[in-house]
Amino acid sequence: MKVKVLSRAASEYTRETPQDIHKIKRNYDPKLHPLEKAREYTRALNAVKLERMFAKPFVGALSGHSDGVYCMAKHPKKLTTIMTGSGDGGYGICQIEKQYGRLSDIKALLKVSVVVRQRVIYTFLVEPIKPAIDHHRNDPIFATSGSQVDIWDENRSDPIKTLSWGADTINTVRFNQIETNVLGSCGTDRTIILYDLRMNSPLTKLVLQMRTNAIAWNPMEAFNFTAANEDHNCYTFDMRKMDCALNVLKDHVSAVLDLDYSPTGEEIVTGAYDRSLRIYSSRQGHSRDIYHTKRMQRIFCVKFSMDSKYVLSGSDDGSIRLWKAKASEKLGPKDYRERAHLEYQEKLIERYKYLPEIKRIAKHRNVPKAIKNAQNTKRIMLQSQRQKEENLRRHSKKGTVPYQAERKKPIVERQVLSTKSKTKLTTNSSNSYTNNLASLGRFYVNTMKTIGKKQVLRIDPSIKRTMCKRCESILLPGVTSRVRIKSRPEPCYQVLCIECNTSKNYPTRKGYQLFSEKPENIFRSNESSAENGEDISIIKQTKKKYNKNNNNKEI
Amino acid sequence: MKDLDIIDKIVAKNLPKYVRPAEGKLGSRQLKKIKDKKLKGTLERIEKVSKEAASKAARSELLLTEEPGYLEVEGIEKTFNITQKQLKDNVDVDSTKKIFDLKLTTFGPYSLDYTRSGRHIVIGGQKGHISSFDWMGNKLNCEIYVKETVRDVKWLHNELFFAVAQKKYVFIYDHNGLEVHRLKKHIEVNKLEFLPYHFLLVSVGNSGWLKYQDTSTGQLVAELRTKLGCCDVMAQNPWNAIMHLGHSNGTVTLWSPNMSSPLVKMLTHKGPVKAVAVDHTGKYMATSGLDGQLKLWDIRTYKPLQQYYTRSPASSLTISQLGLLGVGWGPHVTVWKDAFLKKQQSPYMNHLQAGTQIKDINFCPFDDVLGLGHSDGVSSLIIPGSGEPNLDSLEANPYQSNKQRQEAEVHSLLDKVQSEMIVLDPTFIGKVDRASKNLLTKELKEEQEAQRAGKGKLVLKNKMRGKSSSLKRYLRKKQKNVIDEQKLKVQKLLEQEREARKKRTVDDGEDKDRPKALERFSNKKRKS
Secondary structure, X not given: OEEEOOOOOHHHHOOOOOOOOOOOOOOOOHHHOOOHHHHHHHHHHHHXXXXXXXXXXXXXXXXXXXXXXXXXXXXXXXXXXXXXXXXOOOXXXXXXXXEOOEOOOOOEEEOOOOOOOOOOOOOOOOOOOOOEEEEOOOOOEEEEEOOOEEEEEOOOOOEEEEEOOOOOOEEEEEEOOOOOOEEEEEEOOOEEEEEEOOOOOEEEEEEEOOOXXXXXXXXXXXXXXXXXXXXXXXXXXXXXXXXXXXXXXXXXXXOEEEEEEOOOOOEEEEEEOOOXXXXXXXXXXXXXXXXXXXXXXXXXXXXXXXXXXXXXXXXXXXXXXXXXXXXXXXXXXXXXXXXXXXXXXXXXXXXXXXXXXXXXXXXXXXXXXXHHHHHHXXXXXXXXXXXXXXXXXXXXXXXXXXXXXXXXXXXXXXXXOOOOOOOEEXXXXXXXXXXXXXXXHHHHHHHHHXXXXXXXXXXXXXXXXXXXXXXXXXOOEOOOEEEEEEOOXXXXXXXXXXXXOXXXXXXXXXOOOOHHHOHHHOOOHHHHHHHHXXXXXXXXXXXXXXXXXXXXXXX | OHHHHHHHHHHHXXXXXXXXXXXXXXXXXXXXXXXXXXXXXHHHHHHHXXXXXXXXXXXXXXHOOOOOOEEEOOOOOOHHHOXXXXXXXXXXXXXXXXXXXXXXXXXXXXXXXXXXXXXEEEEEEOOOEEEEEEOOOOEEEEEEEOOOOEEEEEEOOOOOEEEEEEOOOEEEEEOOXXXXXXXXXXXXXXXXXXXXXXXXXXXXXOOOEEEEEEOOOOOEEEEEXXXXXXXXXXXXXXXXXXXXXXXXXXXXXXXXXXOOOOOXXXXXXXXXXXXXXXXXXOOEEEEEEOOOXXXXXXXXOOEEEEEEEOOOOEEEEEEOOOOOEEEEEOOEEEEEOOOOOOOOOOOOEEEEOOOOOEEEEEEOOOOOEEEEEXXXXXXXXXXXXXXXXXXXXXXXXXXXXXHHHHHHHHHHHHOOOOHHHOOOOHHHOOXXXXXXXXXXXHHHHHHHHHHHHHHOOOOOOOOOOOOOOHHHHHHHHXXXXXXXXXXXXXXXXXXXXXXXXXXXXXXXXXXOOOOOOOHHHOOOOOXX
């Protein structure tokens, strides 16, 4: 008989002295680990809850500026140094030091107009328009913008090169960090212009529907850049192929004012007029996180720190805020086991992220009421626009109203400055007006109407008749409207808006006068001054009218 | 070089065990069709990682130190002829201690239960003797006499608490034998089970109600009416936490706390079912009935594999970690090896506990020991090759210190699985539901409707007290086993009402200032 019975020596399984660590035996046989999926799911659920619980992104605020912080630059090599510029004409160099999790405030505050690399080497005279400035990565060259882009050498007092392409004012210039001779700018005429320092003229120009406020080059992919647009979105472009955006970053509810890439090129931070900053994964369309505080005002500049762990924002309220790039990350050193545990939690969340409960918890953010309301309004607006377009599509000939890609929508025009012909225009599509400019036109008309209402002004009929009363698009006979002459029921001409199918009749019978052309409605200023001394009550009655007419004349 | 080949062979042999079921996985052809390169890359990476994980797990098996026990004989000797006495002479000194016999003739027959680590045992004599002890360290934890019938005993999540089904209620005692809880909702319980990952104590008894109680929160999770009368046969499927009940009409029903009707109903025997056992992989089930049959089932297909005839009906069944089947019938215990794989001609081991009736048998986890409770006490036998040789300290550790136990308790509470996740296929979580669209929409609609029904306003008639007060009627009318928000609300209201009434009656007794009915006729003026 051969027999063997399990007989374990306790010393094999227990530690010898209390100073030793416990002996852990593992056996990965699935039979010993039942319900693994359910247990893992539970762990994932706990992990995602903890992640939200520990999400406290705000690290600290740096005060010191007496006006809003409108520009910011980070030192490319020193992790803790940033430079900020304020509306009061001052600038500050901040030395961010982590001392027990606290920050020392701004160290020095000097007053100079433009400074290069911390030390004041030269003071340059730049045009008094709000200038933007960016330094070349390696060479002693920097670019400023105003009505044109000027390239300066640090050792010369005059610009070495001046580049312009029809913009009124240029808001931003930004050097590419890999292809260091390439730079981009964006101007008030809704353009993004790309330049190459090795050439004497700009490369390309891209016209978008709305103005671009800032651009940022991807630090890892030399040819990609992202533009922060006034229409609440950011658009990522490949500079080699700009007829379609690579990505559209949505979620903001107001104009995006600044953005910056993380040094890895994986994430983008944006600051917006809606008093919030958002962090996006550069390849996804919606934000990963939103940061806001009660006191933070409109954000004018944002920066990712060079270790991609922190995010800086400068806002209208004059303080610079420091945030964690990952809201729930623990600051300070972590020991090996803690790190392993956190990695495990992250992996669990990643694995179960599509399950409804986990998705719900991971997605949930508390958002200020103003933003929440704006989101709702925006959703309704976009929905109605989509519905309108869909209705139009349904009631018109098949194929006449094509679907348009969201990534192509913002692009109005792309121009290339070739060396042979001075300017060669390549428009994006044949009926570019109806597709692209129509909404811009509507926007302007709407603005005009709003201003008119606010100021209590009448729009002159000659202008008013060029706009659709219902959809507010500009009526160009043959392009956006159809004009027909009618004799019945009374002689008139009918203008039909093609956009929304609204028709309006304008009588043309003999002796027809508009309200404003009727003699009793024309206000005579002489009479009113005569009455002025006699009867005050009349003046009060006519005052409103007077104002109206007076303003009307000015227009 | 040769060693490496051997290692590869071992890994290849072990690999299938660690490969997770791959339903819904894309084949290479489907993968080729995907146009999105990023998605394709991600899927391929996931595939690669899971393969690597399986091979690494298989490789880690080389590091396991212990080998399973065995019993081999030569020539015409048979393993089933070997007695415990013979074994005792042939095993090492430590192992001889595992064979013992506790003579407790006055309080028998005994039922028993091992903890998940196998270190502690609790025994309960039917006439009221309960004792728990550390049988490996020969240490008595507690010994109590409850002076009433004890029907079943069960450890809770660790060796600090155990539950006892007594004459009327279920009680929970701590390791010192102190009564901690009396579970009034569990009445006349015959069998107890505990689901360690869900912290659910499950009971079934004379009234045929299956009740799930959460021992971490104290909440009664589900009360299910089996509608099949008195039940004293219950086993849990350790793989998916489904309860198997054996009934007097010969059926075995499978239950989860989320359904008011059984998930599966199997007709297993022509007479009442006497015992049920489910193996650790959740693939096989053994049942025995009063018709003298012992049947083995595949519970993936719900089809019988083998059946054996027992001379007297088997009163107790148990399956060890390595798949040995223990059968207790009359005074005998028979152990079968590889019973689920093919029909066996002879048993692996035999044991006769002369002059007794066996009530309960249990294999000790992580040890080659079989414990049996019978009318004359409790005995422990050595069955070589029954227990898992290599333990996982983070799952169940017989050698854990107090600190480790506390740590493990906290972790297990954090990882507590919700009872809603008890389903027949536990790997379903996180998978895509591939049911037909019609079915899915129907389910969704039902769910929404149920939600809406829960949200509806509670309209009650204005009948305040008595047996058929509106709240009580509502409680009675609704499905009893479903505890939803509405029901909790009603229960709370009822409780408040009761409290208010109580208060009112107390006030009446104490309130002296109130004018009495006949006072108006008296001359005395009332004191203000």
